[in-house]
Every structure is written in C-alpha cells, then in structure tokens.
Amino acid sequence: EVQLVESGGGLVKPGGSLRLSCAASGFTFSSYSMNWVRQAPGKGLEWVSSISSSSSYIYYADSVKGRFTISRDNAKNSLYLQMNSLRAEDTAVYYCARDSGGNYNFDYWGQGTLVTVSS
Amino acid sequence: EIVLTQSPGTLSLSPGERATLSCRASQSVSSSYLAWYQQKPGQAPRLLIYGASSRATGIPDRFSGSGSGTDFTLTISRLEPEDFAVYYCQQYGSSPRVTFGPGTKVDIK
Numbered sequence: 001e002v003q004l005v006e007s008g009g010g011l012v013k014p015g016g017s018l019r020l021s022c023a024a025s026g027f028t029f030s031s032y033s034m035n036w037v038r039q040a041p042g043k044g045l046e047w048v049s050s051i052s053s054s055s056s057y058i059y060y061a062d063s064v065k066g067r068f069t070i071s072r073d074n075a076k077n078s079l080y081l082q083m084n085s086l087r088a089e090d091t092a093v094y095y096c097a098r099d100s101g102g103n104y105n106f107d108y109w110g111q112g113t114l115v116t117v118s119s
Numbered sequence: 120e121i122v123l124t125q126s127p128g129t130l131s132l133s134p135g136e137r138a139t140l141s142c143r144a145s146q147s148v149s150s151s152y153l154a155w156y157q158q159k160p161g162q163a164p165r166l167l168i169y170g171a172s173s174r175a176t177g178i179p180d181r182f183s184g185s186g187s188g189t190d191f192t193l194t195i196s197r198l199e200p201e202d203f204a205v206y207y208c209q210q211y212g213s214s215p216r217v218t219f220g221p222g223t224k225v226d227i228k
Contacts, residue, residue, distance in 0.1 A: 035217075037164075045156075045164065045207055047217035059216045095163055104211035105154050107175060109163035 002026040002108045009113030022079040022096030030074035033099040036081050038092035086117045121146050121212050123220035131228040138195040140223045142208035147188045152211035155193045159204045
C-alpha cells in the first residue's frame with residue numbers, strides 16, 4: 001500500500017525556518033517525481049515545488065522561489081522541504097504528492113502537515 | 120501563466136442528479152495535462168481524472184471528463200452522497216509548472 005506521511009509542521013515566527021519531511025513507503029520511491037502542494041486555511045490548492053526522481057530537475061512556484069528548497073533522499077525514501085524566511089502567507093497545510101507518470105498527475109497524497117507562521 | 124477558472128463556484132444538487140462542472144483555461148492546455156481532483160473536508164485531494172478524460176484507478180464510472188483546448192468539463196452522472204465535495208481542475212504547463220483552479224463546491228440542495 002502506498003503511503004506518504006508528512007511531518008515537521010508547527011508554529012514558527014515570521015522570518016523563521018522549518019523543515020518538512022515526507023516518508024514514503026509501498027512503492028519504488030526512486031522511480032517517481034515528487035511534489036509539495038499547499039492549502040491555506042479555507043482556500044484552494046497551490047503547487048509549491050517539484051523534484052524529479054534523481055533530483056536532476058527541480059521547480060518552484062514564484063511565491064516560494066529563493067526561500068524554499070526541495071530535496072530528496074532516495075536511500076531513505078524521503079522527501080524534504082526546507083522553508084526559510086517564512087511569511088504569514090505561507091501558513092497552510094503542506095501535502096507531499098506523488099507524480100504518477102511525469103505529467104504532474106498527483107495520484108497519491110499524504111495527510112498533510114500544518115505550518116502556521118505567526119508572531 | 121495559464122489561469123484556470125472554474126464555474127460555478129457552488130453547485131447545489133440533490134443525490135441522483137447530474138452534476139456538470141466547468142474548467143476554463145486562459146490559454147490552450149494540452150488535454151494530456153488536464154486533471155480533476157476531489158477533496159472532502161479534512162482530507163487530502165484525490166485524483167479523479169487525468170489526461171482530461173481518463174479515470175484514475177478505482178474511480179467509479181459515474182465520473183467522466185471531457186474537453187479540449189481551453190474548455191474542460193467534469194460530469195458526475197448521478198450524484199451519490201459521498202460525491203458532495205470540492206472539485207479542482209489542474210493543469211501542467213511551463214511556468215508555473217502546475218496551476219489549480221479555484222474549485223467548485225458541490226453541496227446538497
């Protein structure tokens with residue numbers, strides 16, 4: 001069974017940093033591109049970042065470029081999101097999601113981890 | 120940047136009725152790169168349709184997708200109680216790589 005489990009969320013002050021993790025199981029993690037998608041409270045979905053299976057291709061939304069860094073460790077079946085210079089507008093539930101086949105169709109999602117940026 | 124617009128914002132229907140949800144893109148989108156997701160309160164989104172018209176694994180055949188270019192449609196032929204949720208369309212493009220529509224909420228009339 002495919003499972004994605006996020007962790008690392010919490011309350012952080014504006015300007016602070018946080019590192020999210022996503023532990024994957026039930027599939028060959030190293031064969032799939034992975035993504036982070038976020039959802040502000042009561043709002044819609046916003047794609048944040050993607051990373052290819054071998055980390056060769058990395059992309060970011062303009063809203064996080066220069067502040068967030070996506071990475072992965074295929075040996076540990078884990079995906080990460082390092083978030084720096086956090087702003088109030090980064091407050092959201094952050095989901096990791098698997099790209100089913102390279103067309104950015106997200107076929108499996110984690111349960112999400114809440115990041116709250118507030119003083 | 121391709122902007123996706125969904126209509127209506129809210130659709131109030133009764134179980135057993137047909138639901139027709141629209142997703143319009145500001146520029147032409149390859150059908151291969153248009154997907155639909157369902158999200159229920161407190162849950163992660165679930166992939167329903169990819170490639171504009173292909174059902175994802177385990178999705179009932181009452182869900183169907185159609186369209187091309189700038190106009191796409193998700194149809195639920197007969198609403199079941201578990202179908203009341205928010206539906207998002209999503210496209211994959213160049214920059215940004217991925218955009219989602221604002222969502223259509225299907226609620227019980």
